[in-house]
Amino acid sequence: MASSTLDDLLRLPANERAEIALALWESLSDADREAEFVLTDEQKAELDRRWLAHVANPGAAVPWETVRQRLRNRR
Numbered sequence: 664m665a666s667s668t669l670d671d672l673l674r675l676p677a678n679e680r681a682e683i684a685l686a687l688w689e690s691l692s693d694a695d696r697e698a699e700f701v702l703t704d705e706q707k708a709e710l711d712r713r714w715l716a717h718v719a720n721p722g723a724a725v726p727w728e729t730v731r732q733r734l735r736n737r738r
Contacts, residue, residue: 672683691699702710717724 672680675683
């Protein structure tokens with residue numbers, strides 16, 4: 664994609680960018696989606712480790728709003 668096209672798209676209002684993102688996602692077939700998200704054995708093991716840690720201590724989870732605010736405060 665030409666960088667000028669991307670720059671133009673990124674200047675659109677949030678709701679229009681979201682609509683475009685959803686339309687692009689929905690344009691992918693199931694095979695396209697699966698081909699792009701094949702996990703390595705290491706990634707699968709890490710996801711399993713994180714899930715087990717969460718099951719063992721669900722109270723340690725941090726709400727998304729808290730994470731988002733921390734990230735915004737880093738700027």
